[in-house]
Amino acid sequence: MLTTRPRGTNDLLPGEIEKWQYLEGVLREVAELYGYQEIRTPIFEHTELFQRGVGETTDIVEKEMYTFLDRSGRSLTLRPEGTASTVRALLENKLHAGALPVKFYYIAPMFRYDRPQAGRYRQFHQFGVEVFGAAEPGLDAEVIAMMLDIYGRLGLKDLRVELNSVGCSDCRKVYRAALQEHLKEKLLELCPTCQGRYKKNPLRIFDCKSRQCQELVADAPTITESLCPACREHFSRVQEYLKELQIPYHLNPYMVRGLDYYTRTAFEIVAEGIGAQSSIGGGGRYDNLVEECGGPPLPGIGYAMGMERILLALEKQQVKLPLSRRQTIFLAALGKEAQKAAAVLAQELRQRGLSAEWDYQGRSLKAQLKTADRLGAVFTVIIGEEELQKGTVLIRKMQESRQESLPLEQVGSYLEKECGKGVSEDGAGTMEREKTGAQDSKN
RNA sequence: GUGGCUGUGGCGAAGCGGUUAACGCACCGGAUUGUGGCUCCGGCACUCGUGGGUUCAAGUCCCAUCAGCCACCCCA
Numbered sequence: 001m002l003t004t005r006p007r008g009t010n011d012l013l014p015g016e017i018e019k020w021q022y023l024e025g026v027l028r029e030v031a032e033l034y035g036y037q038e039i040r041t042p043i044f045e046h047t048e049l050f051q052r053g054v055g056e057t058t059d060i061v062e063k064e065m066y067t068f069l070d071r072s073g074r075s076l077t078l079r080p081e082g083t084a085s086t087v088r089a090l091l092e093n094k095l096h097a098g099a100l101p102v103k104f105y106y107i108a109p110m111f112r113y114d115r116p117q118a119g120r121y122r123q124f125h126q127f128g129v130e131v132f133g134a135a136e137p138g139l140d141a142e143v144i145a146m147m148l149d150i151y152g153r154l155g156l157k158d159l160r161v162e163l164n165s166v167g168c169s170d171c172r173k174v175y176r177a178a179l180q181e182h183l184k185e186k187l188l189e190l191c192p193t194c195q196g197r198y199k200k201n202p203l204r205i206f207d208c209k210s211r212q213c214q215e216l217v218a219d220a221p222t223i224t225e226s227l228c229p230a231c232r233e234h235f236s237r238v239q240e241y242l243k244e245l246q247i248p249y250h251l252n253p254y255m256v257r258g259l260d261y262y263t264r265t266a267f268e269i270v271a272e273g274i275g276a277q278s279s280i281g282g283g284g285r286y287d288n289l290v291e292e293c294g295g296p297p298l299p300g301i302g303y304a305m306g307m308e309r310i311l312l313a314l315e316k317q318q319v320k321l322p323l324s325r326r327q328t329i330f331l332a333a334l335g336k337e338a339q340k341a342a343a344v345l346a347q348e349l350r351q352r353g354l355s356a357e358w359d360y361q362g363r364s365l366k367a368q369l370k371t372a373d374r375l376g377a378v379f380t381v382i383i384g385e386e387e388l389q390k391g392t393v394l395i396r397k398m399q400e401s402r403q404e405s406l407p408l409e410q411v412g413s414y415l416e417k418e419c420g421k422g423v424s425e426d427g428a429g430t431m432e433r434e435k436t437g438a439q440d441s442k443n
Numbered sequence: 444g445u446g447g448c449u450g451u452g453g454c455g456a457a458g459c460g461g462u463u464a465a466c467g468c469a470c471c472g473g474a475u476u477g478u479g480g481c482u483c484c485g486g487c488a489c490u491c492g493u494g495g496g497u498u499c500a501a502g503u504c505c506c507a508u509c510a511g512c513c514a515c516c517c518c519a
Contacts, residue, residue, distance in 0.1 A: 004510065307519080367472085367479095369479040
């Protein structure tokens with residue numbers, strides 16, 4: 001269909017887009033406060049990158065990738081997540097050559113061929129960060145703190161931090177065996193999916209929603225119990241930091257994230273009440289990924305937040321975002337000559353940093369004022385034929401329904417003074433730096 | 444990939460087998476001459492998602508298909 005968008009995609013339109021812009025602003029602001037630099041990678045990559053990076057046995061790779069052949073027969077895939085691409089860019093550009101750690105953030109669309117539902121789309125947007133070159137638990141905690149910082153600044157409440165450690169490749173091997181041993185006798189009682197998981201990735205059985213499977217793994221050993229001394233130490237120190245930072249968390253030994261590359265710390269932030277897809281962000285450590293992708297042994301950690309889900313949660317919690325609207329000046333012109341004058345005046349006002357609009361269509365004054373009203377114009381400059389003869393215009397202050405006459409050549413400076421240079425209504429979101437320390441949004 | 448619900452003018456929403464398919468909002472115009480937000484009046488180019496079928500007759504029943512929403516799987 002020519003007039004319908006592809007399934008699971010969205011047009012972000014005026015009225016909604018302001019929230020996105022605000023959200024992006026907060027994300028960039030916080031990212032920079034924490035010392036992250038933006039990185040933008042291609043929207044598609046060689047398919048192998050995701051197959052190897054994300055993991056062959058993951059749902060993402062098995063059934064959710066947007067893969068296509070280009071004209072030369074290469075297999076490419078629209079990125080389903082951001083970490084693999086970032087690792088690739090890191091290695092390709094040797095970004096790890098300098099001082100470590102290096103810290104990146106991105107705000108980017110992602111693609112997964114899923115069935116859409118509340119909070120899930122085929123093209124969705126993530127804000128994410130990746131840190132390379134630091135394995136210390138203090139970073140793990142900081143990264144979680146950063147997520148909560150962001151949610152907090154946005155005004156979200158009642159979030160839950162789910163925390164787990166999935167161990168390193170060593171203890172995972174041990175645990176895997178222990179788990180398989182535990183389920184060995186009951187293999188046939190597992191659901192078909194989990195029977196498949198048993199061999200390939202038994203940890204994923206914990207994710208199964210089937211009651212039967214849940215019961216079977218209920219008394220299974222947990223990964224936490226099987227951690228090697230080093231991982232155990234790391235995990236407890238992460239928790240020490242979190243306590244120090246006064247961040248409450250729920251230990252969830254059954255949380256296994258859907259990407260294969262995670263090691264040690266894994267976490268997820270959950271917001272209830274936004275539908276079945278309640279996870280608004282998640283991430284973890286991936287200490288082997290860089291090496292697996294052909295780079296040097298370099299530890300890493302990162303997370304991604306779903307922007308659609310954040311906005312959904314904000315809406316559900318009825319958070320009022322401090323969206324500012326730039327105030328505008330409307331120029332109402334009567335007659336051909338007046339229209340020219342309006343066009344010229346509009347340019348002058350814009351040069352002065354004021355937002356200005358005029359009616360191109362030569363409609364009635366009544367219609368023009370109506371438009372001005374709808375635009376929320378604070379001032380309407382009425383350029384009439386008679387006034388123009390005398391070189392004057394009428395300046396109408398809309399809210400007060402009062403107007404006065406002013407020489408045309410003084411309009412610019414007058415309005416500039418009256419409106420204050422391009423300042424929007426509540427002072428938020430402006431480029432102004434003149435009043436340093438002026439805090440916006442005191443409420 | 445599976446299931447449930449839904450699909451009428453820009454938006455919301457009646458109609459549930461039978462004359463010109465309500466209404467609300469929005470939009471445009473008008474209500475004595477160049478003035479907004481209230482009120483009143485009028486207008487808004489006709490495929491009732493699409494394609495079949497049943498019937499003398501279908502927006503209204505049946506089938507298919509597409510799309511949306513929600514849920515499962517899984518995840519952001």
